[in-house]
Amino acid sequence: MSGERLLTIKNLSVTFGGLHALKDLNFHVDEGEIVSVIGPNGAGKTTFFNMISGMVTPTAGDIIFRGESLLGLDPNQVTARGIARTFQNVRLFANMTILENVMVAQHCRTKQGLWGSLFNTASFKKEEEEIREWGEHVLGFFGSRLIGYRLEQPASVLSYANRRRLEIARSMATKPTVILLDEPVAGMNPKETEELTGLIGKLRSEWGFTIVMIEHDMKVVRDVSDRVVVLDHGETIAQGSYEEVSTNPEVIEAYLGRPAEEAS
Amino acid sequence: MSATMEPTSDLLGARGPLDQDWRKVINYGLLTALVLMFISLANMPVGLDSRKIIEPLLSMGYISLLWVPAALGYAVTSEKVLEGMVAHKKGARELVAGLIVGLIGGGGLGLLIVLIDNFDLRDPLVNWSPQLLALLTFDEGIGYGVGFWLMAGAALGLFGGAAHVVSATVRKVVAAAILWILAFSVFETVISDISEGIQLEWLADELYYVRGGLSQQGAVGVAVVGILFALFGREHVREAKQSFQSLEGEKRTRANAIMLGSCVVATIVLPMVLGRITNELLANVGLFVLLALGLNIVVGLAGILDLGYVAFFAVGGYTTAILTSSNRGESWPDWMPHTHWFVALIVVVVFAALSGLFIGAPVIRMRGDYLAIVTLGFGEIIRLLFLSDWLGGFTGGAQGVTNIPGVDLGFVEVKGTDPRAIFYLVAVFCAFAIYVSWRLEKSRIGRAWMAIREDESVAEAMGINTVNAKLLAFVVGAVLAAFSGAIFAAKVGSVFPTSFIILVSIVILVVVIVGGMGNIYGVIAGAAVLIGVLGGPKQPGLLAEFSEFKLLIYGALLIWMMLKRPEGLVPNVRRSRELHQEEFLQDAWLKGHVDTDDQDELGDEGGVAPA
């Protein structure tokens, strides 16, 4: 089901004060894929996301999205090109309402400026209406959880799981091609996890998004991913289907440590 | 939630009169003494003595001392009663604590009297004077003075403590009487002006003594009206407010329109009945409202702390001055025309926007605190440039630019000698600024600003070009400030570098913060209260006697607000959520607004009962 090559990452490295957070990383995503990035804590997964979304500048290598290099672009320009993301430690605009959270995320897809806002022009009204509709549309993806009376409530009153959902909705609202999900089910209970796993599948099948996901929950990884990439110490140590990766001795070693008899 | 709850039967019993937190009581007492001594040595009693509250009984000078023991006597035993906590019944303990605090405070003043009488510290402390001694002892000798202040302190402390003990009605009555008397006294100029304007001179004559201050019968009258209002009128006001808030849809829109209409009518009619001085005051307030509305967009909406805001005020003022004045610097070429004010205004907009971009661009990527200091630097650089000999040929250096004509509207010339016309001009621009703030706040741009204020890096990652959005806020604020500068130039008729010192930036910041960052009404209220009553950096307010102390009060107010009520007097809902995140969440939880994870699974645990 893979289509055209969307995102290619070549020999990507980044160092923080002499420390290699990522080393010579190669990676690619095809249209319509769901790729999981796994690896032990500190393996550089979030740095990897930060680099794609333009929040961290790599020291070497290249990131090519649809034939265009993303290097040197600001995060907002990356988002405008169609890569949206969520954050590991849910970072919503807590004091804005739920609807506003998804409305503000459409900033780079809309264009009304000073003139329209001041004179309440017809095109301004039309655009506001569209922003609102699209916002409610993406919120509707999570059933009744985030709509109805919730629309006007501040995001800070949401439960933990709903905040994660809202964050996903917010990334959907930017009308992206690729969504980077940073531990989407972290902190959710098994039932919620199962539900969200289904929804991640739907993100591709119904909405046509391509998904790159960092996840620790192996069940989720197994259920949704087409391909799994394993990072350790900033390097790719394995790539392939879940089955291939999960039986790879290097991966097991990275997670569990070296078996005692081999350690010398 | 508050300590004003009616005593009910489920309170714990009153604690004994000696069951005190002695350390706290002594500390508060010493604080009272210290504050009283400071106020005395700051010259407040002497400096404010000429302002009478009730002639001849009470002057602002004594008020500046009297409130301290009462307020601290009240504060020493006030405690925050949180939801679910049980409060003690109030009784003798509160009275004793208040009494002791007041007594120690009064003792402090007594000590000061004795010290002034025996030592001469006039060298560093300029107000260590016989006048102070005379005022504190009522010219009746040291013993009388010390005795009086001990007793007065104790009595006032007791009064403060008693506020905890008496019933809510009594408290309401006393508070109303005091507040109404103070308000009528502070607003004396305005009230007598209005009553003159609507042909009710007799009322003002009854209320006020000839040379200022309420007359005794006036004070009694005001107090009675205040008490009656507190007891019977306030309920109606509250009901009306509630029914207004509960209106929906069409009706709400219509009610809003009526409110807006009446505001507009009031703005138009009020200056007509007011005299020169009051109109002058209104015009000053208006200029600061305009400035504050601009800064509110920058600080309140976009969250950028711009301390060099005065630079744009200066740009507006100087641009207008140079373009319209017949006496501008001699270095300008002859062909440069002397334009009409409105033509100048167009140039002002362009220049303000350009200077906003020019100052904004280098600082906009900096972190908030660096940005604050660097903008402050820019504000100072611009003033120094206007002042310098280098550009003196263009800007007039220290002599400034004079002979700025008013705004010629054809049928009337709006200039400083006609404050009413100036006020109308300012009001038009304020209306424009209010409209701009209101439209922007609920637009795509306003949402972007909000997001940036909340979390800049996430806003950036969600596709907002934060640099552009922040620059836009900077520029809009700059243009509004420059409007204010343009009107200022036409009003005063001259501009000098000293009109644009950093102090102006700080005062505007205080106005915005005291009023309530991000709230249009708050900003207007803040400007009216601070600039109107205390006065601007150079402009006198209603309490002209306070000019010596207003900056001191501004500083103290800024700290107080940040510590106790950072959201301001009239808060912006969102801002106050930001500043009180935890309390807000606790509140929402108590009301059952916080949702829980998957309620069907958690079953009955899920639904938290509203408190």
Add this chain to the structure above:
Amino acid sequence: MTTAMRHKAAQKTGVDQFLTFLRVVLSFFIITGLVMFVLQQINPDNPIAARINPDATGLTADQFEGLVISGLSQGAMYGLIALGYSMVYGVLGFINFAHGEVFMVGAMTGMIVSNKLDEAGAWESNFLLSLLFIIVVAIVCSTATAVIMERVAYRPLRGAPRLIPLITSIGVSFLIQNISVVLLGPGAKSYPTLPDWLADKRSILFFEIEGTKIMVLVVAAISMAGLWFLVERTKTGKAMRAVAEDKEIASLMGIDVNKTIVTTFAVGGAMAGVAGILWGILFRSVIHTTGFLPGIKAFSAAVVGGIGNLGGAMAGGLSLGSAESLAPLMVLEPWGIGGVSQLKDAVAFLVLIFVLLVRPTGLFGERLSSEDRA
């Protein structure tokens, strides 16, 4: 094509282009000014330089020397104040805007006490001891101001959004200035005359330096050495560095964070107190606004040196002081700008802006706090 090159080639916004433009223009302005200055020094009738500013007189060696020395002595003072900014920034991560007022309190205290000493005759007869005494009193008062400030205004705001303590500190600054106005009066007040032997010029190495400036430099050096010893060699200093690194971890390690923060304020206050006396010796006049500009300039010095870096603060102070004293004549005048001495303060701010544009971490790099490193 390397990553760095690609990075440059990537699409940039108008703001970035404008910033690059500003950097280039400012650098050009400074370098050309300096070059023209040098040309003028070599040959006063140099055709290029004379075309731009025919009135330029250049500097004699004596004038130059004088400017350097007064720049350095003022710079030393800025450096001492800058230490307080830097230390508080290191520990609490916010700019204590009111730190300039702590300096003013020091200068005011010195004024009051030295005048009292003068009345009693001790100032004339026993100058050095009097000086020591006013330094001690100024240190005590400034330290007390700084500590009270922390306790009353900043401690309750720990953990508040970043701008809140900054705004509070503006209020504190405003309040202290105006307390000084209402208590001590609004006029400028002067220090008693310094003894003649102090004002005389002395030659040290190749320089002819006024005694006052030697004294200022010596006092500043001693204070700096004391501070360095405290921070690098004592347990208190270690605690301060630990708290600056990470407050939570430090408290887990058994460090009393509150006490350490108070110490930081106290030490910064003491340095500002010393600087206040130096101000009194250099300028002999003090007014309630004395703290404002030096305060801002000292902050600039801290930024120039790399905020959070103590050696950097001192170096930043010295460079800013020299720049402020030399740049008007060496950069601005060759450009034909008249009345340059009025623009001294503007130069200080321009240095700040230039440094932030070109090298935001300051000359000596920034010791990043954990938050910035994220």
